[in-house]
Amino acid sequence: MLENTVLVTGSGRRIGFHLASRLHQEGYAVLAHYRTHTDEIQALHNLGIETIQADFNNSAAILQFVDDLKLRCSSFRALIHNASSFAPTSTELAVAAEQYEQFFNVHMMAPFLINQGLQSLLLGIDDNPADIIHITDINVENPTPRFDIYGTTKAGLHNMMLVLAKKFAPQIKVNAIAPGPVLFTEQHSQEVQQQMLAETPLAKEGGVEPVYLAVKSVLENPFLTGASIPVDGGRRLSKR
Numbered sequence: 001m002l003e004n005t006v007l008v009t010g011s012g013r014r015i016g017f018h019l020a021s022r023l024h025q026e027g028y029a030v031l032a033h034y035r036t037h038t039d040e041i042q043a044l045h046n047l048g049i050e051t052i053q054a055d056f057n058n059s060a061a062i063l064q065f066v067d068d069l070k071l072r073c074s075s076f077r078a079l080i081h082n083a084s085s086f087a088p089t090s091t092e093l094a095v096a097a098e099q100y101e102q103f104f105n106v107h108m109m110a111p112f113l114i115n116q117g118l119q120s121l122l123l124g125i126d127d128n129p130a131d132i133i134h135i136t137d138i139n140v141e142n143p144t145p146r147f148d149i150y151g152t153t154k155a156g157l158h159n160m161m162l163v164l165a166k167k168f169a170p171q172i173k174v175n176a177i178a179p180g181p182v183l184f185t186e187q188h189s190q191e192v193q194q195q196m197l198a199e200t201p202l203a204k205e206g207g208v209e210p211v212y213l214a215v216k217s218v219l220e221n222p223f224l225t226g227a228s229i230p231v232d233g234g235r236r237l238s239k240r
């Protein structure tokens, strides 16, 4: 059985992959969740990191994932909810309905059921509380109309952080990290990228390491809960 596990969801690429690698490097007992088996998951496996597969596409699959976690792990040091779907809202209503279900499941249902299902196994070390970290988005504070389904389900994830910080205290700290332009995706055209950088006081794409540094600072701070840390180069201040 794994002990003091740090679960990172959506570790198959980009930010989740980086968080799993760096936390392992730091000495944490990482369990890297993935949906699609990628070269990055193979690389984590080669480093000796434990991995687990699940698609959070419905509540039955998520509940099965919680049962699988309980069979693999006797205790958790932290749960990091990074898995996410990102796309503009479809103009076709029936497609938008499917998107809502999909985004709700990955951004809200999965974190809720995993947090609630594993609450009793989340144990701090040396009298310090354990951690839950929700990776949200600066859209929670200042939403982009074209991405309203993405943004509103991420806002639900932010609100869940606030309520669980009350509900799970004092044994568990619950915080959020809200990235801004950290890594662009194919959804961002050159024009959109230039506009985003022009709206970012620190004027660059931040990269994945600043997100890891925020996670590390939350894990190491025993008196922080119900807080959201922006990692956005200041874009939330000037985003249109």
Ligand SMILES: NC(=O)c1ccc[n+]([C@@H]2O[C@H](COP(=O)([O-])OP(=O)(O)OC[C@H]3O[C@@H](n4cnc5c(N)ncnc54)[C@H](OP(=O)(O)O)[C@@H]3O)[C@@H](O)[C@H]2O)c1
Pocket (backbone or CB within 6 Å): 009, 010, 011, 012, 013, 014, 015, 016, 034, 035, 036, 054, 055, 056, 057, 081, 082, 083, 084, 085, 086, 106, 135, 136, 137, 138, 178, 179, 180, 181, 182, 183, 184
């Ligand atoms: N990149 C940025 O600049 C930025 C900005 C703001 C916020 N964020 C937040 O930071 C986090 C990481 O961002 P990212 O850009 O690295 O994300 P990403 O490239 O979109 O990766 C998301 C991960 O979540 C997994 N996932 C998606 N749907 C899933 C489902 N139904 N079940 C299980 N896993 C699922 C994906 O698996 P598959 O490989 O199978 O698709 C993928 O590994 C996200 O929460 C995102 O919202 C990022």
